[in-house]
Amino acid sequence: MFFSASHQGFNRAHPELVKFCLNKEYHYYPENLRIYSYYNPSGRGRMAGVTGRLNGITGEMPVICEVSWFPMGYVLALRGGKPDDRLFDITFFSRYFFNDWKEFSLKIKALPIYTHFPGDYRTRDEVNRDRLLNEAEARKAAANKRLHRIADKSGSG
Secondary structure, eight states: OHHHHSOTTHHHHOHHHHHHHHOTTOOOOOTTOEEEEEEOTTSOOEEEEEEEOOOTTTOOOOEEEEEEETTEEEEEEEESSOSOTTSEEOGGGGGSOTTOOOOOOOOOOBOOOOSSSTTOOOOHHHHHHHHHHHHHHHHHHHHHHHHHHHHHHHHHO
């Protein structure tokens, strides 16, 4: 799925992942890559190749690929750690062989898909709230800019 979502050079950049995916007997998943999962109840989907998302507060920039269609979503983390704390790490699946049968409970969280932005798990209400807050901030910044221009003109005259 992640190969389909990504550019043509993705397979050349990750040869160990190619080996792991194409050979069911190959048992060495690349240690620097993590795979996460979530339940997607929204009925929406998205498919995103290699994408970076900058956190303006922490300065972190996880690099991910994401494939999500009802009922599940999957995130391949290429760099930068866990992109969202609510995601469930399923990388440990790689320790099992192709025909192994194991039973365990997974506490996979439901995360909504509303936007087309990879790694964005906000609800419609959260997106609308954030839009309104951003618009209010932009109006405030524009008003402050106008006040500074007026003050500059009146001070130079």
